[in-house]
Amino acid sequence: KFGWTRYNSLAEIDAWLDEILAVYPVVTEGFVIGKSYEGRDIRGIKISYKSGNPGVFIESNIHAREWITSATATWLINELLSSSDDLVRDLAESHDWYIVPVLNVDGFVYTHEKDRLWRKTRQPSNISQCIGVDPNRNYDSHWMENGGASSDPCNEAYAGPYAFSEPETKALSDFVASIKDKLNIMIAFHSYSQLLLSPYGHTKDEVPENYDDLMQVAKAYSDTVKDLPYGTVYRYGSSAGILYPASGTTSDWAYNEQDVKISYTIEFRDTGNFGWPPG
Ligand code: 0X9
Ligand code: ZN
Numbered sequence: 464k465f466g467w468t469r470y471n472s473l474a475e476i477d478a479w480l481d482e483i484l485a486v487y488p489v490v491t492e493g494f495v496i497g498k499s500y501e502g503r504d505i506r507g508i509k510i511s512y513k514s515g516n517p518g519v520f521i522e523s524n525i526h527a528r529e530w531i532t533s534a535t536a537t538w539l540i541n542e543l544l545s546s547s548d549d550l551v552r553d554l555a556e557s558h559d560w561y562i563v564p565v566l567n568v569d570g571f572v573y574t575h576e577k578d579r580l581w582r583k584t585r586q587p588s589n590i591s592q593c594i595g596v597d598p599n600r601n602y603d604s605h606w607m608e609n610g611g612a613s614s615d616p617c618n619e620a621y622a623g624p625y626a627f628s629e630p631e632t633k634a635l636s637d638f639v640a641s642i643k644d645k646l647n648i649m650i651a652f653h654s655y656s657q658l659l660l661s662p663y664g665h666t667k668d669e670v671p672e673n674y675d676d677l678m679q680v681a682k683a684y685s686d687t688v689k690d691l692p693y694g695t696v697y698r699y700g701s702s703a704g705i706l707y708p709a710s711g712t713t714s715d716w717a718y719n720e721q722d723v724k725i726s727y728t729i730e731f732r733d734t735g736n737f738g739w740p741p742g
Contacts, residue, residue: 497634527570532652591616596623602716611709664702665710
């Protein structure tokens, strides 16, 4: 049932993960970072061919409606395990991969069953009838300090009543903190806009000290993707610099608070034609 010619439900993704773990028991390990507000397991998979490899953590589908992110995360898992391409094999076997295909599980189910364009978590508010928090404003790094995050529960960028108020971001942060010494790279999957973004998100007045290195890698990514058959053009820069300021994001938190100095947010396809609002 699971495949990449259409989008899959959470149940289908879960069943596929179980299958993958059964087919590749030696190099994979399933993990659960915690439970969502509605009590669902938030699952991940570790892929490791050799212990002690530098770690890469991938956070995906933190925004409920961004289905392309979990489609890509599962595609990546499949490629890392089954590709016979030399470059993919090298990448797979020289890093320890920690991938959480669907972080915002409650929101994801809600987008499948009730409201296709739901973005936030599903935890109710004490001060409003509006439900949910923007989990990518809920991380404890410059939380609500600058622009781009809202204190209004009805806003799509509501940062929550306090940092890590959401069980989903709390679980992810606890898990990442527990393995941070093993992590070299953290990537947060989003859509859309075709952008590869470095910190900072909270300010455009400063860039990280390794900004030039981050941009060199981003350029290599952009050049490579442009040369593929689709010719997809990705722009790159700092989050606040080329997109908009937003504090309390995963990428800033990983960079600032966990010392994961290779930290990106990627915004996948497209540039708006099939997004919302249509561009
Ligand atoms: O606003 C977000 O959380 C991300 N864009 S999305 O359309 N997927 O919601 C962008 C986060 C990147 N960081 C900043 N712009 N600060
Ligand atoms: Zn997003």
